[in-house]
Each structure stands twice: as C-alpha cells, then as structure tokens.
Amino acid sequence: MNINKLSIALIVIILCTAISSSWAADSTSSDQQAWVQEQGSEVLFTYLESTITVTIKNNNDHVEYFKISQVYNQTSPPIFWKVAWTDPCALKMIKYQSDVDENDLGWKIQPGETKTVSFKVVAYPYPSVTIPVYIRRNASISNGFWPLVNEPGLTATWFLPNEIEYLNPSLDLQSWNGHFCFWIKNYDTTYPKVSGIVRAPIVPIDSKLTYSNPQITYISDELPWANTAAWDVLLYPGQSKHYSYTYHWPESSSSSTASGSSSSTGYSIPTTAAATTNASVPTSETGVPFGLFVVGAIIIAGGVAYAKFFR
Numbered sequence: 097m098n099i100n101k102l103s104i105a106l107i108v109i110i111l112c113t114a115i116s117s118s119w120a121a122d123s124t125s126s127d128q129q130a131w132v133q134e135q136g137s138e139v140l141f142t143y144l145e146s147t148i149t150v151t152i153k154n155n156n157d158h159v160e161y162f163k164i165s166q167v168y169n170q171t172s173p174p175i176f177w178k179v180a181w182t183d184p185c186a187l188k189m190i191k192y193q194s195d196v197d198e199n200d201l202g203w204k205i206q207p208g209e210t211k212t213v214s215f216k217v218v219a220y221p222y223p224s225v226t227i228p229v230y231i232r233r234n235a236s237i238s239n240g241f242w243p244l245v246n247e248p249g250l251t252a253t254w255f256l257p258n259e260i261e262y263l264n265p266s267l268d269l270q271s272w273n274g275h276f277c278f279w280i281k282n283y284d285t286t287y288p289k290v291s292g293i294v295r296a297p298i299v300p301i302d303s304k305l306t307y308s309n310p311q312i313t314y315i316s317d318e319l320p321w322a323n324t325a326a327w328d329v330l331l332y333p334g335q336s337k338h339y340s341y342t343y344h345w346p347e348s349s350s351s352s353t354a355s356g357s358s359s360s361t362g363y364s365i366p367t368t369a370a371a372t373t374n375a376s377v378p379t380s381e382t383g384v385p386f387g388l389f390v391v392g393a394i395i396i397a398g399g400v401a402y403a404k405f406f407r
Contacts, residue, residue, distance in 0.1 A: 129246060129248075130237065130241070130246070131233055131236040131237055131246075131248060132236060132237065132238070132239035132241065132245050132246075133236050133237060133238045133239055134232045134233060134236050134251075136230060137230045137232075137250065138282060138283050138284035138290060139230075139250065139280050139281070139282050139283070139284075139290060139292070139294065139329070139331060140228030140229060140230050140280065140281060140283060141228060141229050141230070141231060141278055141279070141280055141297055142228045142279045142280065142281045142336065143219075143277075143278060143279040144175070144218075144219040144276070144277070144278045144279075144297060144298075145180075145216065145217065145218045145219065145276070145277050145278075146177075146216070146217055146274055146275065146276045146277075146298070147214065147215070147216045147274070147275045148214065148215055148216075148217070148272070148273070148274050148275075149212065149213070149214040149272075149273045149274075150212070150213060150214075150269065150271065150272050150273075151210060151211070151212045151269075151270040151271045152205060152210070152211055152212075152213075152260070152267055152268065152269055152270065153205075153208075153209070153210040153211075153267070153268040153270055154205040154206065154207055154208060154209050154210075154211075154266060154267060154268075155208075155266050155267070155268055156207060156266035157207050158207055159204060159205070159206055159207065160204075160205050160264065160266055160267060161189065161202055161203065161204055161205070162202055162203060162205065162260060162264070162267060163186075163189050163200060163201060163202025163203070164177075164179060164182075164186070164201050164202060164215055164217065166178075166179070166199075166200075166217070168219075168253075168255070168298070170253035170254065170255060170298075171229075171231055171253055175219050175229075176219070176220055177217035177218065177219055177220070178199075178217065178218050178220050179199055179201055179215060179216070179217055180215075180216040180217065180218050181215065181216050182201060182213065182214070182215040183213065183214045183215070184203070184213065186201035186202055186203060186213075186215070187201065187202060187203060187204060188200060188201060189201065189202045201215075205267070210270065228281065228283070230250070231250065231251060231252070231253060231297050232250075232251060233248075233251045247292060247293075248293065249292040249293025249294055249295065249326075250280075250292070250293065250294045250295055250297075251295055251318065252295040252296055252297060252298070252299050252316070252318060252319075252322075252324045253297065253298055253299070254298075254299050254300070254301050254319055254322050254324075255298065255299075255300060255301065256300070256301050256302075257269065257272040257274075257300045257301070257302075257303060257345040258272070258345065269345075271344070271345065271346075272300065272303070272344070272345040273342065273343070273344050273345075274300060274342065274343050274345075275307075275340065275341075275342045276296065276297075276298060276340065276341055276342070276343075277338070277339070277340040278297055278338075278339055278340075279336055279337070279338050279339075280294060280329070280331070280336065280337055280339070281331075281334070281335070281336040281337075282331035282332065282333060282334060282335050282336075283334075284333060285333045285334070287333070288332065288333070289330060289331060289332045289333070290330075290331050291328070291329065291330045291331070292328075292329060293313075293316075293326055293327070293328060293329070294326070294327050294329045294339070295316055295318065295324055295325065295326045295327075296324060296325040296326070296339075296341055299319075299322050299323075299324045299325070299343065300322070300343045300345055301319070301321055301322050302321055302322075302345065302346060302347050303322075303323065303343040303344060303345040303346070303347055304323065304343065304344050304345075304347045304348070305323045305325055305341065305342070305343055306342045306343065306344050307340075307341060307342035308325055308339075308340070308341040308342075309339070309340050309341075310327065310339065312325045312326060312327055312341075313326055313327050313328040314326050323343075323347075325341050327339060
C-alpha cells in the first residue's frame with residue numbers, strides 16, 4: 097500500500113476515534129434528564145444568609161485589594177447582599193461602578209502577605225422584587241411530555257469560589273469556607289401538605305460538603321462537579337423550615353487553584369461564575385464541539401498536502 101494513502105487512513109481513524117470519544121464524554125457527563133419548564137412553586141425561600149472565611153495570598157510585588165461582591169448574578173433577578181459584619185474591619189473601597197451597593201467594602205493585602213478574612217452577608221431583594229423568592233433553573237425546556245413527567249423539585253445555583261484568581265492572577269486563594277442558612281415556607285393552603293426535593297440554593301463548585309442540618313437526603317448530580325446538597329422535604333400549610341450547610345474549597349489537596357479545573361472529576365469548569373453554568377453541561381442539544389471538526393479538517397488538509405507535494 098502507498099505510504100501516503102496509509103498516512104491519510106491513519107489520520108482519518110484517529111479523527112473518528114476522537115469524535116466518538118467526545119460523544120462518549122458528552123453522554124457520561126450529562127445526567128441524561130429532561131427538564132420541563134418551571135412556572136413557580138408554592139415552596140419559597142424566605143431568608144438566606146452566608147458567612148464566608150477566606151485565606152488569600154498576594155503574589156505581586158506591590159499592594160493589592162479585594163472586596164466583597166454584593167451581587168449574585170446566577171439567579172434571575174440577581175440576589176443582592178447586605179454586609180452584616182466583617183473581621184477584620186473592612187475598608188471602604190474607591191468606587192468605580194455605579195451599580196453596586198454604596199457600602200463597597202474590602203481589604204488591603206501587602207506584597208507577599210497572606211490574609212484571612214471573614215464576613216457575613218444577608219440576602220435582600222432587588223428593588224422591584226420582594227422576598228419570598230423561588231430559585232429556578234435557567235435552562236429548563238417546555239413541557240412536551242405526557243402522561244408522566246419528572247418532578248425535580250427546587251433547583252440549585254452554582255459559583256466558582258476561586259474566580260478572584262481569574263479576575264486578578266496575583267491573588268492566590270489558599271482556602272474558602274462558606275456556611276449558608278436559609279428558610280423555606282409552604283404558601284399553599286389548598287392541600288394538607290406538600291412534599292418534594294429542595295436543593296441547597298447556592299453551591300460552590302469543586303468543593304466538599306462538610307456539614308448540614310438537618311442531614312441531607314442525598315448528593316444531587318445536577319452538576320457533575322458540584323456536590324449539591326439535597327433534602328426530601330415535607331411541609332404543612334404555612335409551615336416554615338430552616339436548613340444550614342457548609343462547604344469547603346478546595347475539595348481536596350490535589351485540586352488545582354490555577355487552572356480552574358476539577359481534579360476530582362476531570363471536567364472543565366467555567367472561568368467565570370457569572371456565566372450560565374447549565375450551558376457547560378453537555379446535553380443532547382449541545383452535541384459535539386465544533387472546534388473538533390475544525391481540528392480534524394486541518395489534520396486532513398495537512399495529510400493531503402503531504403501526499404501531494406512530499407511524496
């Protein structure tokens with residue numbers, strides 16, 4: 097067989113193998129569930145707070161600053177936060193954005209310094225929205241199923257704890273610990289009780305669940321690289337229940353703080369927590385990445401050029 101034809105055949109085989117591997121990765125990383133369009137819920141979040149402790153190192157040769165983000169954009173509308181307290185006392189930052197709270201609070205960190213800070217934030221509604229709020233899935237699809245559909249319950253949202261490293265590569269997040277508390281209430285008065293799944297409303301990616309009260313029912317695989325806490329809940333009319341949970345980042349000592357990838361799962365993590373996380377999960381609608389075909393075309397073109405000009 098001509099050596100040039102053999103080379104092209106090998107290239108085609110390698111390309112086909114890569115495509116099939118990509119399809120396999122897509123099918124295994126998705127939870128293979130279809131989601132109906134969510135319109136509302138009788139069980140609503142009526143209160144949400146978080147206490148965060150972080151240790152950050154400044155690897156630059158000059159002073160750096162970091163501050164508390166008071167808008168959480170993973171929900172629609174976004175969640176705004178009021179700072180209840182900080183330890184050590186935070187400084188008022190020079191304001192350069194007009195759409196943030198007037199209490200723009202943060203800390204100075206000297207060259208080579210490692211600083212640990214703690215703060216508590218309490219959620220409050222956007223001016224045009226009132227609590228209670230229902231956190232719902234952004235990427236749900238219309239209900240075209242009959243006569244039975246899956247009931248997912250209340251969904252979660254996700255963020256990347258070390259996003260500050262992407263915003264400022266000189267700042268190295270050594271550790272992150274977040275304790276969350278929330279209340280839910282049943283506003284339905286037409287039935288004696290309601291039951292279903294309630295997931296932790298805010299979950300850090302690539303982090304370990306270290307505490308929950310009450311004890312979780314299971315870890316949801318709604319997002320492959322997030323250990324999302326989930327509870328099986330029963331509520332009577334007007335009843336409220338309190339839940340709390342704690343996550344620690346990184347999930348293990350082997351987790352990467354530079355690349356933003358989950359070493360425990362091998363999946364790629366979005367480089368911005370404000371991005372729609374659901375879109376990063378492969379589904380039957382996303383298909384094979386277009387870039388793979390571009391690379392394949394370049395490889396084949398190179399093989400043809402070789403066969404034509406260098407044989």
